[in-house]
Amino acid sequence: MAADTPKPDAFLAACPSRDVMARLGEKWTMLVLVALTPGAIRFGALHRRVEGVSQKMLSQTLRHLEEDGMVTRHVFDERPLKVEYKLTELGRSVLPLVDAIKRWSEENLAQIQAARDARG
Amino acid sequence: MAADTPKPDAFLAACPSRDVMARLGEKWTMLVLVALTPGAIRFGALHRRVEGVSQKMLSQTLRHLEEDGMVTRHVFDERPLKVEYKLTELGRSVLPLVDAIKRWSEENLAQIQAARDARG
DNA sequence: CGGGATCCAGGTGGATACTG
């Protein structure tokens, strides 16, 4: 209960919250999180849903999310192998934020492209 | 007014909204946007506020944001030189989202570190 | 003061091949 750590502030170079932001900013993290919205989903289905992600990167992204406590991994003892991923409570808490980023990117795409074009 | 472009969907590999998300995910973009919250701010002040960013990266980040229509640049004809940056309407519209990401990262840092530690 | 130009180390992430 001790307040032994100061309030995190991402403006400070040494603040570990920067690592968290960096992780969220990694190439596939946000898309994978949003793809986990409907609930438990298999690796293959996820792979198909997030177009263009390689097996390696999907696997790595999921491992990172699992390490950070945002995703749980459940292996089913079946043949062929079946592995499902789902969001934890922590993962669900960030979902509205990354989903908002994704929707904003989609909804404002035209305006951004217009801004780029207006500049040549 | 023609609906000549399909609805953007970042799950699709070819969707340009991925570029927008990627840009927001670039190392300094979110922090710079949040740093612009109070209003017009000079390059040097921004440089001091976002600890650890190099001149090159701050400059590049601001140029990108300007290209995308999220920031405007205003040069004052003074000696020594004075340049101010401020958010556009588009920039202000994304601000709540990236600020939420920053605050979530700060507020859930302890829990994430705990998840990592619990794993060794 | 506010950058642009250059150089370069290191990291990111894709392709491919292999495994339980």
Place this chain on the structure above:
DNA sequence: CAGTATCCACCTGGATCCCG
């Protein structure tokens, strides 16, 4: 099916120097 391992091309971004 669901990964891991390896190799490597590219890009990000930091350091440094220079300029209006």
